[in-house]
Amino acid sequence: TPNMEPIQFTSLSHNVRTISPNSIISPPPQLSLQSPKSFKSTLQHSAYSSQHFYQNRILDQYVFQPANQITLRQLIFFGRNLTEERIIKSGNYVRTELTIRIAHRIRDFQNLPFVVGTNPHIAKVYDLYWIAFETLRKFPPIKTMEDNDEFCKTLKSLLKKHLVVIPQLAMGIIECGEYMSEEQVNRFMNVMLRTRISRRVLAEQQITLTENWNDPNYCYGSDGYIGVVSTQCNAKEIIDKCAKMTSNLCRTTYNVEPPNVIIDGVDTTFSYIPDHIEYIIYELLKNSIRESPNSSQKFVTSETSQTSITPESSESSKISKTSEIRKPKKPFPPIIVTICPGPIDIYFRISDQGGGIPDKIYPHIWSFLHKNSDKKIDHIFTNFSKVPQMAATVQEYEQFIIPPNLNLGIGLPMSKVYAEYLGGDLTIFSMDGYGTDSYLKITKLGNIKENLV
Numbered sequence: 380t381p382n383m384e385p386i387q388f389t390s391l392s393h394n395v396r397t398i399s400p401n402s403i404i405s406p407p408p409q410l411s412l413q414s415p416k417s418f419k420s421t422l423q424h425s426a427y428s429s430q431h432f433y434q435n436r437i438l439d440q441y442v443f444q445p446a447n448q449i450t451l452r453q454l455i456f457f458g459r460n461l462t463e464e465r466i467i468k469s470g471n472y473v474r475t476e477l478t479i480r481i482a483h484r485i486r487d488f489q490n491l492p493f494v495v496g497t498n499p500h501i502a503k504v505y506d507l508y509w510i511a512f513e514t515l516r517k518f519p520p521i522k523t524m525e526d527n528d529e530f531c532k533t534l535k536s537l538l539k540k541h542l543v544v545i546p547q548l549a550m551g552i553i554e555c556g557e558y559m560s561e562e563q564v565n566r567f568m569n570v571m572l573r574t575r576i577s578r579r580v581l582a583e584q585q586i587t588l589t590e591n592w593n594d595p596n597y598c599y600g601s602d603g604y605i606g607v608v609s610t611q612c613n614a615k616e617i618i619d620k621c622a623k624m625t626s627n628l629c630r631t632t633y634n635v636e637p638p639n640v641i642i643d644g645v646d647t648t649f650s651y652i653p654d655h656i657e658y659i660i661y662e663l664l665k666n667s668i669r670e671s672p673n674s675s676q677k678f679v680t681s682e683t684s685q686t687s688i689t690p691e692s693s694e695s696s697k698i699s700k701t702s703e704i705r706k707p708k709k710p711f712p713p714i715i716v717t718i719c720p721g722p723i724d725i726y727f728r729i730s731d732q733g734g735g736i737p738d739k740i741y742p743h744i745w746s747f748l749h750k751n752s753d754k755k756i757d758h759i760f761t762n763f764s765k766v767p768q769m770a771a772t773v774q775e776y777e778q779f780i781i782p783p784n785l786n787l788g789i790g791l792p793m794s795k796v797y798a799e800y801l802g803g804d805l806t807i808f809s810m811d812g813y814g815t816d817s818y819l820k821i822t823k824l825g826n827i828k829e830n831l832v
């Protein structure tokens with residue numbers, strides 16, 4: 380039954396997400412007359428006011444509408460031959476679809492245990508989603524290209540305001556970890572983050588198509604991009620780019636000459652959202668590169684009784700103090716990345732001899748809940764308030780908010796969330812004391828619907 384309670388946060392066992400047979404699919408009544416600004420203050424100052432009764436009734440009308448999932452192929456075909464009419468059509472799809480998808484997530488927040496939902500970090504994200512929901516719900520239907528430009532401006536501003544979502548959620552979950560099981564936390568975070576990727580793809584696609592649709596070099600032009608999708612993602616180029624970035628990171632962060640990255644297998648070109656694969660490969664290579672000095676340090680120590688390389692002790696505070704790049708006495712074993720293009724999927728295997736993942740940690744590598752990492756996270760959040768003004772892009776923001784040498788602890792689960800978004804997968808096998816093999820599967824036909832669970 381629909382949840383008509385005037386209460387924001389209900390218990391997890393209260394399943395309000397059951398779809399009623401009489402799902403309301405008509406447009407919502409224009410009930411609320413508040414501007415987004417006054418709406419925000421309502422949320423901040425009277426979270427339990429009777430206003431929520433009406434707000435939740437409006438929300439219900441969207442919660443009971445299913446998401447209309449798309450495929451990569453649809454993104455490509457739709458963006459191929461664009462006209463004003465098609466841009467306007469996709470603008471209206473994004474407008475209604477984002478409203479529905481955000482409504483689903485607001486309901487997830489409401490289903491969190493009360494003590495979790497009222498945590499300031501979680502509540503901040505909850506408020507952001509309410510504001511986004513109201514902004515999009517009230518955005519009038521797009522009829523002209525000028526309306527669409529206005530809509531894209533709104534999307535850009537929402538994308539920027541929502542840059543704080545991941546670190547805020549990570550912080551909230553750490554603070555509330557004891558009130559939820561690891562399984563509950565992971566279920567909540569997986570859905571929250573995977574659907575966030577989906578919403579950002581829809582928003583970014585509309586913005587990018589709008590900005591470039593009549594540039595002949597853009598759509599199917601020399602660069603092969605259609606919005607945020609590249610029709611010419613090259614496996615080797617992606618690995619090369621990530622290897623360069625992670626190797627530099629190793630030098631600047633640990634002052635250590637990194638292990639070589641050797642690319643093996645059969646190169647291939649395919650259609651995908653390159654940012655997603657880059658995020659994953661970067662994260663996996665970063666882990667391998669970070670571990671390699673550790674393993675060699677052990678070899679050096681055991682053979683020569685001296686510790687010349689101490690990457691873990693040169694964490695954040697000491698990063699820039701020494702500039703000399705230290706070479707290991709014995710070269711680190713290389714990291715081998717194998718590309719294997721199959722008829723349906725492309726596999727990437729990253730093999731390192733970096734010592735493997737300790738048996739104690741291995742069962743939790745996909746978990747968003749790291750009870751021991753509060754200290755590092757605190758450091759990140761001290762810079763929190765300065766960030767949105769400073770960062771122009773997601774990458775810039777993330778580099779600032781999550782300094783690469785700090786281990787927020789969500790890189791691996793986040794990579795899996797990215798991999799699974801369009802039907803791929805990420806698996807990791809580790810031999811404690813020797814090394815790690817990561818297998819990334821990317822579906823290349825583009826016919827799998829977005830995974831939103």
Ligand code: COI
Nearest residue numbers: 511537541544575578582
């Ligand atoms: C997010 O970034 O958290 C979103 O939900 C994006 C959306 C507001 C466009």
